[in-house]
Amino acid sequence: MKPQTLQKTALALLVGWYAANAAAYSEQGQAGNTKSWESAEYLKDWGLTSMNASTAYALGFNGSGVKIGVMDSGVLLNHPEFQDGRIHVVKTEGTYSKDGMRYPDASVGNGPINKNEPVKNGKRNFDKTDNGIFTKGEAFNIDGAWHKYTNDAHGTHVGGTMAASRDGNEMHGVAFGANLYSANTGGNDNMTYGPNQDYSFFLQGYSALADAGAKVINNSWGSNRRVNSSFAGAQGYKPKYDWRDVPEYGVQYYDVPKAPEPISSPAAHIYLSNLGEAEKAYYQFVTSGEKNFVDAAYEVAKNKQVIQVFTAGNRSMMVESFTRAMLPYFRPDAEKYWVNVTGQVGGEGYPNDSNDDVSDEKAGADIQEFNLAGHSKWWTIAAPSANIYSSYIQLQDNNTYGDPIYKSAGGTSMAAPHVSGALGVILSRYPYMTTDQARDVMLTTARQTTLRKGLEGKPLERWETEQGVPSNVWGWGILDLGKAMFGPGQFLGNVKINLNQNDVWSNDISDKAIKARQVEDQAEAATWTTRKAELQALMQNRAGATAEEKAEYQVGLAREVARNERAAQGYVGTLTKNGSGTLTLTGNNSFTGAITVNEGQLSGLNQSLGSTQQVIVKQGATLEVLPKAEVTKPSENGFVTETLTSTAKTVTATVEKGGRLLLNNGIANVNATFADGSILVPNKFDEEILPQLQQDPQKAVSVQGTGSFVGAENAVVETPRTYDFFAVKNESNANTLKVTVQKKALSSAATTENEVAIANALDAATNSPDYQNLVLGTEENARQAFARLSYDEDLAAQQHNVLNGLLLRQQLAQPGTVRAQLNTGTQIWTSGTFTHFSTDSLSSHAYNQLVGIDATIDTNKHLGVFVGSTQNSHKIDRTSKDRAVHLGLTAEHRFNVLTPKIGFIQSWGKHEQRAEFAQGVKSHSQTQNVFAELAYTGLKGEHFAIEPYAGVSYMHIKNKGVTKDEVQLKDNNRDLIVTSAGLRPSIPFAIGGVQLNLLGDVAYHRFHKDKAAEGSLVINNQGVANLYGKELKNVVTTGVALQAQFTPAFSVKVGYQGAYNHDTKANNVNAELRFSF
Known part of the structure; x- marks a missing residue:
């Protein structure tokens, strides 16, 4: 097997092992616990400790959901740190816009990789004869991956610091949750970033990154611009290293102790020894008439609102940063999208590291190195730049060339990716912020004091300005990602926040820096007035003004416009709150501009709002002054909550028509003016006010605050939602805001x-x-x-049952003349009735079936006994049924023309409850009915008889209670007396040998004593409701029947009965069979 094949196989195995290990990684970091995130992987980059990154991670922010970009020498895609699918490349494709070269300083050491011999004597070998020339119209096409012999390891190292995976191995990036997009510079870190670089190439690359969604683009480029390729007369930089006193820390640092004297060697790096030299360097970019890479960076930043992060340069004691980083000085409208990064020393064990370049090998922590912020201080931040461990590529061995490795490196190139990664995390923390607002959060929360042991809280070395004002050395200070999680540290003008979620800013917010800038602007304006006149005079004679002077004039005008804009704003920090969310401020703030709440809600402690000119609450918006607030932050042992109390600082507010003031009980020192139509809202209505009123309905609860108020008494009081059972009253006056709430009866x-x-x-x-x-x-x-609790239907049903009993009793009455026609002896009878009752909306049907025996003791005496049952069906929305059984006794004695009759009926009932609260529950009842009647039978003839009668009955009704959930229906006893008077006519006749009788009955009944049905509900063993049905005062009953006596011993009767009063109607049909023995 060839060595190269072995190499690729080994590489594949290595990447495969890392990928498998990453998949098996289980995150040990815990919410709220910073220590749990500070793993061995975390500690490999001491910069994460310096920037307090574990605080962000413990809060759940790591760049997830955010896209960040890098423009560098490509990213090695097969590196183990880039295997979790978050690393992407974009393509730079097009044609060059001019003739130029990537390596104009190749002859003095800054050339491309020698493709014929990339490694020489164990070191990288660069081609001093290849300037990397390109011509106008020539095509280019390269993606953001690492390209062998074209790119070096620089982009891979930078990309790792930005976003390498947190997988338990080696190191991880700052924004390990972000998606990283890589574009390629087309070369290595030896490229000279002067006017020689092509506009079109970089425009395509930057645009591809922005179009992919990158909100931040990191530009960690070399500081290789030489006198050789610079403007005529450029100064050269030759450092002289020695021990530099750092008296603030009591140590010496081996570096460039003072600004070196300029030299004129073409091989020397360009030296920006003062502002004038920096201006000359810039003019070279704009006087040729051709655009270049800074124009591309500038245009994409402005047009696509992308933050461009550039390195200051690696020249210690150089008072200005290189042109790419200093660009907003010359083009002020780029400032909001620009970040310049200088260097911060540190190392393993920070802030208690041991550094060989520090006397007695003491800590190097928080020493500044490389280019100073200078006139770029307003957009400069310092970040870890020494001994930064990250992903790398093996480039010093031909056999392993291109293999993924890890290595430490230093320079502002290493500082910038910490910043770009931090911006990714900050953007994930504040998804509602614009990119420039996120940038301002990072800058204004930078740390301006040291963490060195024994000196904690002391200003950084060479910090020459007031705390809170950027330094000419450090810019804003050292990146503090942890502090950036808690809101801005300053407002740099009018901050317009569009917040559609809830958030808390607990940092102390000032506007100290913008006020200090006013002093600088005024001094610069005075100088410019003179210089502007001089340049205008020169430009009147076109031949008298050089290209550089014309460029200077344009820069001066641009800076004048920017100064005027700041002056018009007033050099104060202001806040405009838009969006539906709630922003809560809890810091001890000192910014002095106004707060305008256009939408949503702004809440704050007195000390958070009191420094402002005033808080203006617009229509539809809400202001809340907090008497206290809880702030929760992560710590080494988990989340810690601190309760902050408002101070005596006075809050001034104007609540416009339709604006709201949310009134917390106990607020003080509030001076507010309420316009007509403004709204006062008692806060925590449900949490604090309602519980008091619920426990004591008679109590009046007041919410009040003190201060000085105009128009408060006319403010409209509004509760969070509709409460019909609370009376809310505004009792405010000139010194008190007061809303009183009292419960109304249900x-x-x-x-x-x-x-x-x-x-x-x-x-x-x-x-x-x-x-x-x-x-x-x-x-x-x-x-x-x-x-649901209504018992009305049940009460109406009880009245129906009473009427049913009355009609039943009426049926038992038999005209005396009719009875006389039947055979004497014992009679067995049975009857059935069907009755329909209606009262208001209740409709009932009753079916009665009786069976009885009447015994004749002698001619004038009769006894009877009967049994029977009743089934009632009641219906409104649903049907319920009652059932009852009856046992009755009757007795009758005739005295010539008077017939007294007495009777007793005992009934046992079972009832389905109709009330909604008791659905499915059955109750029981008993009724005793004693009645007596006296009839006069003396009015009769051969073909007609009429029987007047009078009666009285007493009913005792006992209803057993039921319980369902928290509602109890108590037992109920009812006594009802009924007096009656009526007439029973009868007409006897015969048809076909059958003896017939047409019977009638009309009576008036009056009810006495418990005329209304009653029920007593007990709710939760506390409240009692005595409920009454409609009174049954009187009723008229009518009846008609036809009785046929087919034999002397057998008769059949069919008939109709009715009962009527003003709201109840009853109609029934009935039939009776009677046998005599």
Whole structure:
């Protein structure tokens, strides 16, 4: 087997092992626990510790869902760190826009890889004769993968720091959850990034990254621009290394101790020793009339809102950053999309590392190295740049050339990917932010103090400005990804947030930097006024102004426009809240501009809102001043929650028409003006107000705050939702915001007396779930509950049963003249009736079947006994049935023309409950009915008789109670007296030998004592509702029957009965068979 084949086989086995191991990896990191994320893999890059990345991971943010890009020398796709499907390449394809070269400084060491001999003497070998020339119109086509002999390991190392997999092996990237997209520079890190680089090539690459969705593009490029390829008269940089005192830390650092003297050697790197030299370097990019790579970067950033991250350069003590990083100085409209990255020293064990380049091998932590921020400070941040361990490619052995390995490297090229990866994590934390807002969060939360042991909290070395104001050395300071998880650190003007979710910003937010910038702007404006006049004078004579002077004039005008925009804004930090979500501020804020709440809700402690000019609450938006707030953050032992209390700082607010102030009980030091039509909302209505009112319905609960108020008494009070059973009143005045809430009786929704009783019982049953739900609802909810508990149908059914008993008793009466015509002796009889009752909406049907024996003791005395049953069917929305059995006794004695009659009926009933709350439950009843009647039989003739009568009956009805869930129907006893008076006419006649009698009965009955059926409901053993049916005051009964006596011993009777009053009707048909012995 050939060596090359063995090499590929070994590589395949290595990648396969890593892939299998990654698939088996089980994440040990726990939510809220920072220590659990600080694995051996995490610690391989000390930069993650410096930037406090474990805090972000413990909060659940790792770049997931975000796309980030890298423009570099390709990414080795078969590297074990790129095997989980998150690494993608884009293609750069097109034609060159001009003649140019990638390696104009090849002759002095910065050339392409020598393809004929890529490795020489164990080192990479570069071709000093190949300038990488391209011509206008020539085609290019390359993707973002690593291309052998074209690319080096630089892009693979950078890509690893940005997004290498967290799989338990070696190291992982900052944004290990992000998708990384790679574009190719078409060369290696020796390329010279001057005007020589082609516009079209980089435009296509940048555009491909942006079109793929990348929000950040990392540009970790070499610092190889030489005097040889620079503008005429360019200065050369030759460092002199020695020990530099770092008095703030009490150590010396081996580096360039002071700015070196310029040299003029063509081989020297370009030296931007001051702003003037930096300006000359820029002018070279714009005076040729041809666009180049900086134009491509600039246009894609602006047009596609992509953040371009560039390296400052690797020249210690150089006071300005290289042109690509400094571009926003010359094109200020690019600033919001630009980041310049300088270097921070550290190492394994940070911040207690041991560094050979530090005296006594003490810690190198938090020492700045490489190009200073200079005039790029407003968009500069420092990040780990020394001894950064990451994915790499073997390029120093012909036999293993191109194999994946790991290696440590240093330079701002290593610092920038920490920043780009961090931006990916920040964008995953704030999905609602624009890319420039995420950039500002990163910059304004940078750490400006050291973590060195014993010096914690002290300013970084050479920090020459006030804390909070960018430094000429460090820019904004050291990247702090952990702090960036808790909101911005400063507002750099008007921050417009479109938030459609809820979020908390707990960082202290100031506007110190923008105020400091005003001082710089004013000084620059004064100088520009003079210089502008000079340039205008030169330009009046076109021959008198050089191309560089014209470029200077354009830069000056652009910077003037930017200054004017900042001046018009006022150099203050302001916040505009849009979107439906709630933003909560809990920091001790000091920004001084206004807050405008256009949409959604803004909540904050006094110290979070009090520094602002005022909070303006627009129509439909809400402001909440918090008396206290809980802030939860991760720690080494898990989430820790801290309760913050509002200070005495005064919050000034204006609530416009339709705007809301959410009133928390106990807020103070609030000065608010309420416009007509503004809204006051008592907060925590359900959590704090309602429970008090539910337990004590008679209590009035007030929510109030203090301060100074205008128009508060006219604000409309609004509850979070419709509560029909709470009266809410605005009792505010000039010094107090006060909303009082008192419960209204549930009976306010009742429409009947029984509903009132049920409502009052519910109001008394404060522990009942029914009550708890009802008080939070609407009147319609209450009426539904009343209907569920309604006993009206059962009460109406009881009245029907009473009437059925009355009609039954009427049937038992037999006109005396008719009885006299039957044979004396014992009579057996049976009768059946079918009756229909209707009362309001209740419809009932009753079927009675009786069987009896009447015995004649002598001619004038009769005794009777009978048994029977009744089946009632009641229907409104559904059908329910009652059943009863009866046992009765009757006695009669005739005295000439008077006939007294007495009787007793005992009934036992079983009833299906009609009330909704008791569906499926059956109850029992007993009824004793004692009755007496006196009839006058003296009014009769041969063909007609009429029998007046009067009667009285007493009914004792006992209904047994039932219990269903929390509702109990109590036992009920009812006593009912009925007095009656009536007439029974009869007409005897015969047909065909059959003796017939036409019988009639009409009577008036009056009810006394418990005229209304009654039920007593007990709810949750607390509230009692006594419910009454309609009174049964009086009723008229009528009847007509035809009795046929077929033999002296056998008769048949069929008839009709009716009962009527103002709201009840009953109609029945009946039949009777009677046998005499």
